[in-house]
Amino acid sequence: MKKLSTALIATALLVTSGCGSDDSDDTDATEPDASTPAPTSDSAPTADTTGRPPQAADVTLVLGTLGDDFYKAIECGARLQAEEMGVNLEIQAPTAFDATLQIPIVNAVTATQPDAIIIAPNDDTALFEPLKSAVDAGSELVLVDTNLADASIAAGHIGSDYVLYGEQGAQELARLIGGEGKVLGIFSPPGVSTNDLGRQGFTAEMENHPEIEVLEFEFSSGEAGKSAELVAAVLAANSDLAGVFTFNGGDAPGVVTTLSEADAADRVSFVSGDAQPFQVEQLKAGDVQALVIQQARTMGTLAVEYAVAAINGEEVPDETALPTVVGTVDNLEEPDVANNLYQGC
Amino acid sequence: MSATLRGWVSRPSVTMLVILIGLVVTFSVKEPAAFPTVSNLRGILSDAAILLVLAIGATFVIITAGIDLSVGSVLVFSSVVGAKTMDALGNAGADAIVVGLVVAAAAGSGWGLINGLLVAKAKVPPFVVTLGTLGAAYGLSLVVSGGLDVRSVPKGLVEFGNGRVVGIPSIALVAGAITLIAGVVLALTVFGRWTYAIGSNAESARRAGISVDRQFVSVYMLAGLMAGLGGFLSLARFGTTTIAGNTTTNLQVITAVVIGGTSLFGGKGWMLGTAIGVFIPIVLSKGFIIVGVEPYWQFVAVGIVLILAVLVDQRRRLRAAG
Numbered sequence: 001m002k003k004l005s006t007a008l009i010a011t012a013l014l015v016t017s018g019c020g021s022d023d024s025d026d027t028d029a030t031e032p033d034a035s036t037p038a039p040t041s042d043s044a045p046t047a048d049t050t051g052r053p054p055q056a057a058d059v060t061l062v063l064g065t066l067g068d069d070f071y072k073a074i075e076c077g078a079r080l081q082a083e084e085m086g087v088n089l090e091i092q093a094p095t096a097f098d099a100t101l102q103i104p105i106v107n108a109v110t111a112t113q114p115d116a117i118i119i120a121p122n123d124d125t126a127l128f129e130p131l132k133s134a135v136d137a138g139s140e141l142v143l144v145d146t147n148l149a150d151a152s153i154a155a156g157h158i159g160s161d162y163v164l165y166g167e168q169g170a171q172e173l174a175r176l177i178g179g180e181g182k183v184l185g186i187f188s189p190p191g192v193s194t195n196d197l198g199r200q201g202f203t204a205e206m207e208n209h210p211e212i213e214v215l216e217f218e219f220s221s222g223e224a225g226k227s228a229e230l231v232a233a234v235l236a237a238n239s240d241l242a243g244v245f246t247f248n249g250g251d252a253p254g255v256v257t258t259l260s261e262a263d264a265a266d267r268v269s270f271v272s273g274d275a276q277p278f279q280v281e282q283l284k285a286g287d288v289q290a291l292v293i294q295q296a297r298t299m300g301t302l303a304v305e306y307a308v309a310a311i312n313g314e315e316v317p318d319e320t321a322l323p324t325v326v327g328t329v330d331n332l333e334e335p336d337v338a339n340n341l342y343q344g345c
Numbered sequence: 346m347s348a349t350l351r352g353w354v355s356r357p358s359v360t361m362l363v364i365l366i367g368l369v370v371t372f373s374v375k376e377p378a379a380f381p382t383v384s385n386l387r388g389i390l391s392d393a394a395i396l397l398v399l400a401i402g403a404t405f406v407i408i409t410a411g412i413d414l415s416v417g418s419v420l421v422f423s424s425v426v427g428a429k430t431m432d433a434l435g436n437a438g439a440d441a442i443v444v445g446l447v448v449a450a451a452a453g454s455g456w457g458l459i460n461g462l463l464v465a466k467a468k469v470p471p472f473v474v475t476l477g478t479l480g481a482a483y484g485l486s487l488v489v490s491g492g493l494d495v496r497s498v499p500k501g502l503v504e505f506g507n508g509r510v511v512g513i514p515s516i517a518l519v520a521g522a523i524t525l526i527a528g529v530v531l532a533l534t535v536f537g538r539w540t541y542a543i544g545s546n547a548e549s550a551r552r553a554g555i556s557v558d559r560q561f562v563s564v565y566m567l568a569g570l571m572a573g574l575g576g577f578l579s580l581a582r583f584g585t586t587t588i589a590g591n592t593t594t595n596l597q598v599i600t601a602v603v604i605g606g607t608s609l610f611g612g613k614g615w616m617l618g619t620a621i622g623v624f625i626p627i628v629l630s631k632g633f634i635i636v637g638v639e640p641y642w643q644f645v646a647v648g649i650v651l652i653l654a655v656l657v658d659q660r661r662r663l664r665a666a667g
Contacts, residue, residue, distance in 0.1 A: 066641075090637055095644075099583065100590040104627070107388030108634035112379045122590075125496050126583035129507045137384060149496075191493045 056088075057115045059307050061300075062105060063093035064120035064145060069276045070249075070296050071120065072344035074144060077300025078118065080345070085308055090114070099123035106130040116140035116307035124149040124193075140310035144303045147193070151318070155310035158302050160294040161321040162194045166201025166247070168326050169271050170209075172290040173243045176269035180211035181242025184234050186227055186251050189219040198247045198273075215241075222250025224257070231258040241268055249274025249291075249342075256287045275327060275341045283329055291327040293340050298322055358606040358618030360657050364650065365625050372632035379635045387509070389627055390517035395420075395582070397520045397623045398575045399598045400605075401527045402457075402568030404619045407602050408531075409544040409564050410611025411464060411471040416572045417594030418482035419456045423449040423576030424586045425486045428495035436499045445502075446577050453573020454566050456482055461565030465558040479595070486588055496585045506581025516578050523574070528616035540564055544611030600626065600647065604654045608662075625650055 061078050063071040075091055082089035092109060094101035099122040109117060110133055117139050121127035128148055135141050135153045143157040151157055173183055185202055188195035199217060206214050215234065220226040227246060231254065235241055241264070244255055252272040259265040265287065272279060275293040282288045299322065306316040327337040373381040399416050406413045427449030434441035456478055463474040508515045531537040539560045542550040551557045579587060605622030607614030629650070630643045 092634055096592055098587075098590040098592060100579075100587050100594070103583075104388070104392040104630065105634060107392060108385070108631040111382055111385035111388055111631070112376075112635050123494070123583070123585060123587070125494075125585040126587060128584070129503075129582075133384075189492055 057085075057308055057311050058088045058090070058112075059116045059118060059304065060090040060092060060109045060112070060114045061303070062102065062109060062117065062119040063091065064102075064122060065097040066093045066095050068097075069342040069344070070274065070294070071145075073296035073340075073342045074120070074300040074303070076343070076345035077297035077302075078304045079300070081301040081304040085304065087304060087308060089304065094122065097122055099126040103127065103130050106134065110134040110137055110139070113137060114139055115311045116142060118142045118144055118303045118307055120145040121148055122146070128153075140307060142303050142307045142310065142316075144299050156306050156316040156318050156320060158299050158306065158320045158322070159194070160299075161323050162197035163201035163204075165194075165273060165292055165294070165324045166198035166203075167205040168201075168292045168324055169198070169245045169247070169273060170202045170205035172271045172292070172326055172328075173245050173269060174206070174209045174212060176271065176289050177212070177242040179209050182213045182215055182238050182240060183243040183245065184215045184231070184241060185217050186220050186230060186244070186246045186248075186255070187217055188221040188248060192221070195247050202245065220246075220248070220251050220254075222248035224251060224254035227251035227254030228258045229254075231255050232262065235259075235262050235264060235268075243269040243271070245271045245273075247273045249276050249279050252279055252282060252288060256282060260287075277341075277343060280332070280341055283327065283332065286329070289328065293325050293327050293337065293342075295322045295325065295340050296342055297340060358615050358621055361604055361606065361618065361621045361625060361650075361654060364653075365621055365628065368625065368628050368632060372628070372636065376632075376635050380632060383512075385631065385635070387512075387514055389624070389631055391514040391582070392631075393623050393627050394514065394516040394520035395575045395578050396594070396597060396601060396627075397620060398523055398571050398578065399594065400601045400619045400623050401524055401616065402571030403598045403602045404527075404605070404607050404614050404616060405531065405540055405564045406471075406568045407599070407607045407609060408540050408611060408614040409561060410609070411561075411564070412475065412599065412609075413460065413565065413568045414472065414475040414595045414599075415456060415460060415478040415482055416568065416575070416598055417591040418479045418486070419453050419569055419572035420576040420579060420594065421586065421588055421591055422456065422482040422486045422489075423452040423573040424580050425490045425495060425576075425588065426452045427573075427577050428498055428580055428586050429489060431499055431502075432495060432497050436497050438499075439501070442499050442502050445499075445580075449577040449580075450570055450573040453569045453571070453576060455569065456572070457566035457569020458562065460569065461562030464565060465561035486586075490586065490588060492588070494586045494588050498580050498584050502581045503584040506578065506584070516582055519578065523571075524616060524620055531614075531616050536560075536563070541612055541614075544613075546612075597626065600651050604651055606654065606658065608658050609655075610662075613658075622654075 061075065063075060065071060078089060092105050094105055102122040107130055117134055124147060128150060131141055132153050141154040143151060143154045145159060147157050187199050190196060206212055218230040220230060231244060246252055246255055249272055255270055259268050270288045271290045272288050273292045275291045279291055283291055302320060309316050325336050325340055331337050403413055427445045430448045431441045431445035434444060460474055460478055463469045464471045506516055510518055539555050542555055543557050543560050547557050601622040602619050603609060604625055605618030607618060626647045629646050633643050
């Protein structure tokens with residue numbers, strides 16, 4: 001029995017140290033920087049005026065969730081930029097878009113005392129205290145995609161121009177339906193700031209098209225099952241529906257399914273936000289006629305740039321809203337669109 | 346003497362304690378500047394606190410050979426009604442906070458009562474009952490909150506939840522105190538003995554004059570109460586409800602209890618083991634992040650430790666059976 005326990009313990013320790021040693025090249029390289037700033041920055045974080053060369057900077061990027069193509073695109077932009085600037089970039093992410101999973105990660109990252117943290121916070125309130133601790137411990141903070149309710153602790157936030165996002169969605173839809181008919185907009189429920197701004201933009205643009213009747217907005221947060229139900233119900237009540245816009249790419253499969261089930265795909269135009277790989281396929285197949293795309297990769301690039309600037313004590317803009325771009329099957333190959341499709345690298 | 350010693354060593358919680366210490370030492374040697382630091386220790390304690398409170402309840406339930414899958418949803422529900430209550434009371438003053446605490450605890454206990462009655466009286470398997478209440482509690486949280494997180498939490502509560510007493514995170518102190526009390530109740534009181542008894546063999550416990558049904562109901566209520574307290578602590582820590590969160594909390598809790606050596610077959614379990622079981626996954630994930638291992642590996646490692654714990658438990662059973 002004793003032998004067994006010992007063997008098992010040995011295995012467990014082996015497993016953990018084994019995983020670690022895979023990365024030993026990495027960690028060996030970072031150890032000197034990790035250990036040098038610790039004693040001085042603890043006692044006097046502002047005394048570091050000499051400014052270490054930017055190539056020594058340690059930056060950790062905490063994404064909104066693992067396995068999401070939008071965040072993979074942000075990661076890609078950040079990685080490329082980090083390589084170019086000689087920044088040592090670490091990537092972390094929770095397994096789901098869940099503040100209770102992201103906070104422990106932030107706490108662990110704080111313990112490594114990186115020079116800067118770039119994060120897409122899972123919650124605008126819950127993440128405040130953990131991130132404040134990181135800032136108090138001397139890390140610079142750059143927010144990307146999602147924001148904090150009180151972003152005063154961050155050097156800056158980089159997101160999209162969500163009003164333009166909604167406007168472009170409305171414009172494309174109006175163009176596709178020839179400026180008249182009934183349209184349905186599907187957004188996240190009120191309270192999600194990005195979607196609220198998008199709704200404003202959508203409504204404002206539709207006022208330029210008097211022949212278009214905008215139906216009551218419906219709400220779904222990127223759940224295909226939910227959006228499928230919604231479109232089916234709206235279609236039942238309005239057989240003359242001319243167009244649908246979904247703000248969240250996650251809602252697109254539900255819309256496509258319902259439209260084809262109802263044999264309505266030919267007479268109902270569909271424009272969606274986002275450009276995940278499956279959406280690009282939908283665009284090529286003609287299931288969706290236009291995509292409104294956020295410049296995810298540029299967000300990652302800028303975030304690293306800002307992080308390095310903040311580390312060097314330079315000013316960065318508090319708020320950066322990148323314009324969205326419209327992708328159709330005709331311009332899919334153009335660099336503006338091709339570079340911004342949501343995918344890793 | 347040596348038999349006692351051997352019995353002690355073969356307790357899975359001791360095996361796991363050795364593993365926990367081994368992990369801490371390994372990570373400390375690998376990352377001496379980042380891992381063995383006060384700020385990392387505080388982070389580990391804060392992250393463990395709420396899980397620990399939930400795991401206490403789950404330890405009692407699993408000792409009765411039951412299971413409670415609903416704790417994450419009950420936590421969310423309790424935090425929603427607690428936050429709504431405090432909001433209605435103007436979000437100010439100690440009285441609002443106390444009423445919020447009582448409401449959250451009562452809401453949690455209420456779900457526990459439902460679980461317990463269905464398990465004990467209606468004889469529905471605990472897996473099914475708590476799978477049902479998992480969905481129901483989550484759904485009602487959405488109904489009560491309208492699907493939006495309640496973000497107005499009294500400032501004083503959030504200050505407490507993120508504050509420290511003598512350098513230790515206050516929610517970790519609260520969790521530690523609750524663990525201590527629960528450990529004493531389990532090990533030294535009639536309530537604890539009856540919990541073991543109905544978990545070993547409910548029929549013989551009944552013949553021995555234990556009111557088995559009542560004990561089952563009390564144990565599930567205790568788990569609900571802990572989820573309610575967990576919900577309140579979560580409000581204090583995050584300053585908001587986390588409706589979309591806590592999706593894997595129930596599995597994390599069960600993993601911790603099983604790693605700690607509490608047997609899924611019932612009748613065996615230790616509160617100290619549960620505490621160790623809560624810390625192993627947290628230390629692993631913290632260590633991996635600090636060392637810079639890809640996040641995916643955490644799940645592999647926690648999975649291996651979990652299976653290891655059950656293996657040790659089975660060996661022990663086989664040996665005990667002769």
